[in-house]
Each structure stands twice: as C-alpha cells, then as structure tokens.
Amino acid sequence: MDYRWILLYLLINGIVFVIYGIDKWKASHHCWRIPERTLMFAAVFGVFGAYGGIHFFHHKTQKPKFYIGVPVIFIVEMAAIASMVYFL
DSSP: OOHHHHHHHHHHHHHHHHHHHHHHHHHHTTOOOOOHHHHHHHHHHOHHHHHHHHHHTTOSTTOHHHHTHHHHHHHHHHHHHHHHHHHO
16 A cells, blocks of 8 residues: 555645634635635545644534535545445
C-alpha cells in the first residue's frame, strides 16, 4: 500500500480544518468571509476536516446545509469507497 495517498488525504483534511477555523475567525472579527459554497466544496475533498472544523470551532452549526450536508457527504464517500473495495 502506498502511504503517500494517506498522507495526502490527511494533509487535505488538515487544510480544510484550517479553512473552517479561518472563516470562524473572520466571522468573529467582522471581516470578509469565505463563501459557503467554497466551504462545502472543501468538505467534498476533506470531509473529516470539515466535520472537525464545524465541531471544534462551533462554526456553521446552525446551518442545515452544513449540519446535514457534511454528514451526507461523509456517507456518500464511505459508500463509494465501500463499493470500490467490494467490486475491485
């Protein structure tokens, strides 16, 4: 198994986590914000980082797009991985 893919996935999730933290900081300091569509797009590639950022920073916890959308992204990704493993 090539561990570079795992390290890359961890790095991407770390970056997504930081992006959610930056947006929370910007929200509390009344600065220009990261668009929600960018945050959701980032969640597609780093769902663990997005989920962690939502809960660690208590950010976007009132928005259904995030508290429902991010877990749905997680379920879809896990189903895709399971089907790839099963069919390969």
